[in-house]
Amino acid sequence: xxxxxxxxxxxxxxxxxxxxxxxxxxxxxPDAVLRHALQLxxxxxxxxxxxEYRAYLNQVPDNAMARSNLGAALSxxxxxxxxxxxxxxxxxxxxxxxxxxMNLALAYYKAAKIPPAATELEGVVADRPADRQPVLLxxxxxxxxxxxxxxxxxxxxxxxxxxxxxxxxxxxGTALIRDGQTARGELLVDRILRDGDSAxxxxxxxxxxxxxxxxxxxxxxxxxxxxxxxQLPSLNGYYGTALADTGDVPGAEAAFRKELAADPNDYVANxxxxxxxxxxxxxxxxxxxxxxxxxxxxxxxGARYQLALVDLETGQAEQARAALESLVGENPQxxxxxxxxxxxxxxxxxxxxxxxxxxxxxxxxxARRASAPAGISK
Amino acid sequence: MRPALPALFFAPVVAMGSxxxxxxxxxxxxxxxxxxxxxxxxxxxxxxxxILKTHPDLQFQEGPYHTQIKREGDRSIITVTNGAxxxxxxxxxxxxQGKAGQTYVFQHDGAIYESRVSFxxxxxxxxxxIGDQGTTPHTIVEAAGRRLVPAEAANCLGCHSNGAVAGxxxxxxxxxxxVGCRSCHVQADKHAAAVRTGxxxxxxxxxxxxxxxxxxxxxxxxxHRTWAxxxxxxxxxxxxxxxxxxxxxxxxxxxxEDQRIRCTTCHDPxxxxxxxxxxxxxxCTACHSTALHTKVCSVAKENCATCHMPKIDLPGAHHKFTxxxxxxxxxxxxxxx
Numbered sequence: 239x240x241x242x243x244x245x246x247x248x249x250x251x252x253x254x255x256x257x258x259x260x261x262x263x264x265x266x267x268p269d270a271v272l273r274h275a276l277q278l279x280x281x282x283x284x285x286x287x288x289x290e291y292r293a294y295l296n297q298v299p300d301n302a303m304a305r306s307n308l309g310a311a312l313s314x315x316x317x318x319x320x321x322x323x324x325x326x327x328x329x330x331x332x333x334x335x336x337x338x339x340m341n342l343a344l345a346y347y348k349a350a351k352i353p354p355a356a357t358e359l360e361g362v363v364a365d366r367p368a369d370r371q372p373v374l375l376x377x378x379x380x381x382x383x384x385x386x387x388x389x390x391x392x393x394x395x396x397x398x399x400x401x402x403x404x405x406x407x408x409x410x411g412t413a414l415i416r417d418g419q420t421a422r423g424e425l426l427v428d429r430i431l432r433d434g435d436s437a438x439x440x441x442x443x444x445x446x447x448x449x450x451x452x453x454x455x456x457x458x459x460x461x462x463x464x465x466x467x468x469q470l471p472s473l474n475g476y477y478g479t480a481l482a483d484t485g486d487v488p489g490a491e492a493a494f495r496k497e498l499a500a501d502p503n504d505y506v507a508n509x510x511x512x513x514x515x516x517x518x519x520x521x522x523x524x525x526x527x528x529x530x531x532x533x534x535x536x537x538x539x540g541a542r543y544q545l546a547l548v549d550l551e552t553g554q555a556e557q558a559r560a561a562l563e564s565l566v567g568e569n570p571q572x573x574x575x576x577x578x579x580x581x582x583x584x585x586x587x588x589x590x591x592x593x594x595x596x597x598x599x600x601x602x603x604x605a606r607r608a609s610a611p612a613g614i615s616k
Numbered sequence: 617m618r619p620a621l622p623a624l625f626f627a628p629v630v631a632m633g634s635x636x637x638x639x640x641x642x643x644x645x646x647x648x649x650x651x652x653x654x655x656x657x658x659x660x661x662x663x664x665x666x667i668l669k670t671h672p673d674l675q676f677q678e679g680p681y682h683t684q685i686k687r688e689g690d691r692s693i694i695t696v697t698n699g700a701x702x703x704x705x706x707x708x709x710x711x712x713q714g715k716a717g718q719t720y721v722f723q724h725d726g727a728i729y730e731s732r733v734s735f736x737x738x739x740x741x742x743x744x745x746i747g748d749q750g751t752t753p754h755t756i757v758e759a760a761g762r763r764l765v766p767a768e769a770a771n772c773l774g775c776h777s778n779g780a781v782a783g784x785x786x787x788x789x790x791x792x793x794x795v796g797c798r799s800c801h802v803q804a805d806k807h808a809a810a811v812r813t814g815x816x817x818x819x820x821x822x823x824x825x826x827x828x829x830x831x832x833x834x835x836x837x838x839x840h841r842t843w844a845x846x847x848x849x850x851x852x853x854x855x856x857x858x859x860x861x862x863x864x865x866x867x868x869x870x871x872x873e874d875q876r877i878r879c880t881t882c883h884d885p886x887x888x889x890x891x892x893x894x895x896x897x898x899x900c901t902a903c904h905s906t907a908l909h910t911k912v913c914s915v916a917k918e919n920c921a922t923c924h925m926p927k928i929d930l931p932g933a934h935h936k937f938t939x940x941x942x943x944x945x946x947x948x949x950x951x952x953x
Contacts, residue, residue: 483765485765573848603847
């Protein structure tokens with residue numbers, strides 16, 4: 239996301255800052271190795287630096303800062319998984335070290351492990367609530383996790399302190415619109431538009447219209463956004479959604495794939511593409527999409543339900559049953575989950591339990607009818 | 617080793633997607649039985665549509681809108697006027713053989729529309745299409761029909777024809793009118809290709825007659841609507857009587873695993889519907905008999921469906937539909953949802 243990009247730029251400085259800490263205390267052999275590691279790190283020889291840091295840490299395993307530097311070098315080399323391991327070890331040694339925690343969060347974020355990134359950032363923000371960068375990064379994590387209300391709560395005080403920050407307006411506007419606080423969100427969109435046409439503003443307007451089921455209107459907004467900035471993160475995911483909702487399935491698929499080429503972990507593009515592929519019977523790829531969506535939002539009911547449907551379609555009824563039982567356990571009013579759970583039980587030859595689920599569905603529908611007038615539909 | 621299938625001596629028509637002639641070459645009896653059925657004629661081309669040919673001037677008045685379906689040579693044209701404006705469009709397809717009714721689709725502005733009026737056999741004329749009652753057209757085009765989103769059009773023509781939908785997308789150029797072999801036997805193309813090359817293993821197809829009750833209802837329900845589809849939509853009331861798999865599933869005697877209670881118990885998927893209700897009695901007595909020590913009817917010994925599957929008058933449909941929710945009907949009880 240736009241704001242997130244800025245936050246990351248700031249954090250890159252933070253990583254470098256850690257890496258240039260002078261460690262030289264004396265001339266004993268391990269320190270010489272560490273100095274060499276730092277020199278290599280600063281000169282950009284990441285492979286050499288990583289090797290030297292490891293050599294040093296073999297001799298002095300308790301040096302948290304050296305371990306953190308190894309994490310920084312691994313991160314810069316794009317090896318986020320190993321970086322996470324090193325940062326976690328460093329944090330075990332210095333649990334109160336916020337820069338290390340921040341770098342661990344960043345490594346998680348860059349490895350697309352948003353839930354643990356958010357957990358670490360919550361620790362940082364709790365300690366430094368006025369620090370803008372971790373707040374922005376945590377807000378972005380919340381948006382990716384679909385926890386829009388948390389993002390609103392986090393960003394609102396910051397936005398009141400810096401009311402002219404367009405990037406902040408955009409992020410808060412996104413959170414508000416996705417949280418259903420459309421009127422408040424659109425006020426921020428208007429503020430963004432005061433400075434001229436903006437892709438971000440059209441994306442937000444499109445999202446707002448999409449949530450109001452104005453698919454044609456949303457499509458128009460997304461097209462305007464694309465004309466201004468075709469690379470805007472998340473835009474193609476939403477554009478594809480509007481295309482699918484207005485019937486252009488091939489166009490939608492192309493848009494989703496474009497979004498995923500730029501960000502393989504985009505929740506919307508993964509979820510929506512998964513549904514298209516599921517409809518086409520391409521269950522293997524559909525499953526991969528839903529799994530990626532679920533990795534971003536581990537508690538997302540939509541992705542969990544769709545994965546259960548894929549399980550049902552691919553003969554994995556036991557797996558589907560477990561997932562659907564969990565869904566109805568969390569929300570006993572979920573008609574779709576009860577319906578599919580009945581199917582799962584039938585496939586497993588558990589007829590009585592299937593019948594029970596169907597009876598529950600009929601009861602839920604009857605209860606709904608009590609508050610809704612009858613009508614003839616197609 | 618199993619013998620290879622003999623090479624086919626008939627000219628292979630296929631171009632896959634050219635309809636059922638390929639299947640008919642080997643499965644002649646099923647094909648000839650199936651051709652005259654309402655399912656086979658679920659979509660009719662306008663030039664050969666008997667209802668449109670024999671009713672060359674159909675008219676309907678709805679508030680300010682006057683709708684006319686007029687025959688012009690091999691075409692039928694829907695024209696809607698309101699005194700100030702007029703909209704005319706040729707009918708693309710007729711949906712339904714017309715035993716109960718027939719609805720039309722047309723193309724306009726790159727989209728498929730469902731006609732706002734349908735022909736009803738009972739009245740011999742046109743009236744509002746089911747589902748359009750209670751709605752108000754805001755434009756002259758809306759008075760002619762309802763614009764279908766592409767997915768809806770694909771669903772609609774996907775059931776009424778075969779070969780029209782690939783990858784969820786409607787291809788009008790490949791529409792083969794009516795339900796066809798491939799509609800249910802989804803592996804028919806692969807089967808035919810394998811037969812041509814003598815590949816026995818690849819020629820194997822699922823034997824649909826062996827499906828359990830629930831599986832059969834899911835198959836037929838793809839077009840006639842499954843229990844899940846209706847339950848998830850929240851639809852209720854007499855309108856659900858049109859969706860037989862849903863109604864049958866709600867029957868007390870329905871059992872997901874019991875092959876004695878499924879669509880094909882009573883209906884030959886390749887044949888005509890038998891309108892002689894007594895012909896279905898044997899299906900009921902296969903389970904309900906004193907010999908089997910099961911519940912038997914204390915009122916009558918024949919024409920079970922007359923009482924236990926009542927005809928339901930669906931408002932606006934000008935047709936009584938057989939309710940497939942088999943039950944003991946009590947006088948004055950409301951329609952069971």
